[in-house]
Amino acid sequence: MLCPYSCCSLPPEGATPPGLVSSIHAVMATTAGVVIASSCRGDVINDRHWLTTTFVVRYGVPYMTYDIFAMYLSHYHRFRVKGHEGYQQHSARTVRSFVQKDFLLVFHHIALLAVLLPITLFFRNDRGDFFIGCLFLTEISTPFVSLGKILIQLGLQECWLHKANGAMVLLTFFTCRIALFPYMYWAYGRHYGIPLRSVPFALPLYANLGNLCILAPQVYWFALLCMKGYRLYRRSRTQDSHTSKNE
Numbered sequence: 001m002l003c004p005y006s007c008c009s010l011p012p013e014g015a016t017p018p019g020l021v022s023s024i025h026a027v028m029a030t031t032a033g034v035v036i037a038s039s040c041r042g043d044v045i046n047d048r049h050w051l052t053t054t055f056v057v058r059y060g061v062p063y064m065t066y067d068i069f070a071m072y073l074s075h076y077h078r079f080r081v082k083g084h085e086g087y088q089q090h091s092a093r094t095v096r097s098f099v100q101k102d103f104l105l106v107f108h109h110i111a112l113l114a115v116l117l118p119i120t121l122f123f124r125n126d127r128g129d130f131f132i133g134c135l136f137l138t139e140i141s142t143p144f145v146s147l148g149k150i151l152i153q154l155g156l157q158e159c160w161l162h163k164a165n166g167a168m169v170l171l172t173f174f175t176c177r178i179a180l181f182p183y184m185y186w187a188y189g190r191h192y193g194i195p196l197r198s199v200p201f202a203l204p205l206y207a208n209l210g211n212l213c214i215l216a217p218q219v220y221w222f223a224l225l226c227m228k229g230y231r232l233y234r235r236s237r238t239q240d241s242h243t244s245k246n247e
Contacts (some may be wrong), residue, residue, distance in 0.1 A: 145169055
């Protein structure tokens with residue numbers, strides 16, 4: 001699952017537009033998630049769908065690997081253009097600087113590769129496709145995040161489209177990256193006849209810790225998005241106030 005801050009800067013003319021690959025992958029992941037979750041909702045534990053493992057292996061893992069590399073290249077070229085010392089060529093220093101600057105993003109990606117892939121392939125005993133499908137739905141906010149970055153880079157952050165897109169970012173991010181987790185706990189509890197408040201105590205500790213490790217960065221990033229949205233709102237109100245006074 002992609003974090004909301006991994007889209008690259010505007011590329012040179014003729015290169016792939018920023019966030020295009022991320023958005024394409026997000027649409028594919030969301031579509032796969034809808035198909036899997038809707039097909040397995042009858043028995044959320046035992047129902048299977050062939051797309052679950054296929055998507056993770058053929059698309060999810062290659063994309064996460066690509067995204068880490070793309071984030072590093074974005075970091076490297078951004079610092080090189082700014083004239084930072086030591087960025088004349090790739091080195092252990094530039095990699096270390098990237099990891100230190102974007103540690104949470106790198107950790108997020110590596111954790112998904114190191115945890116989600118083995119669990120999907122080996123440790124879940126062919127159960128829980130429904131929940132894997134739900135996790136794919138976390139990508140639904142990515143196209144809106146990418147569009148927001150493009151609008152800012154084009155100087156259109158004051159237009160109505162950017163404001164509407166910002167609202168969609170917050171809505172989709174909260175719904176499919178935060179509220180999704182209580183929903184999955186509820187679905188698990190409904191399957192076994194357990195009230196929602198008791199589900200965490202019925203799950204193994206590693207399951208709760210794994211969910212917490214995925215959820216915690218989402219809450220942090222959502223808080224950043226809310227603060228950014230609030231700053232933009234205040235700036236817009238200030239500009240409107242100045243415009244009214246000048247008139």
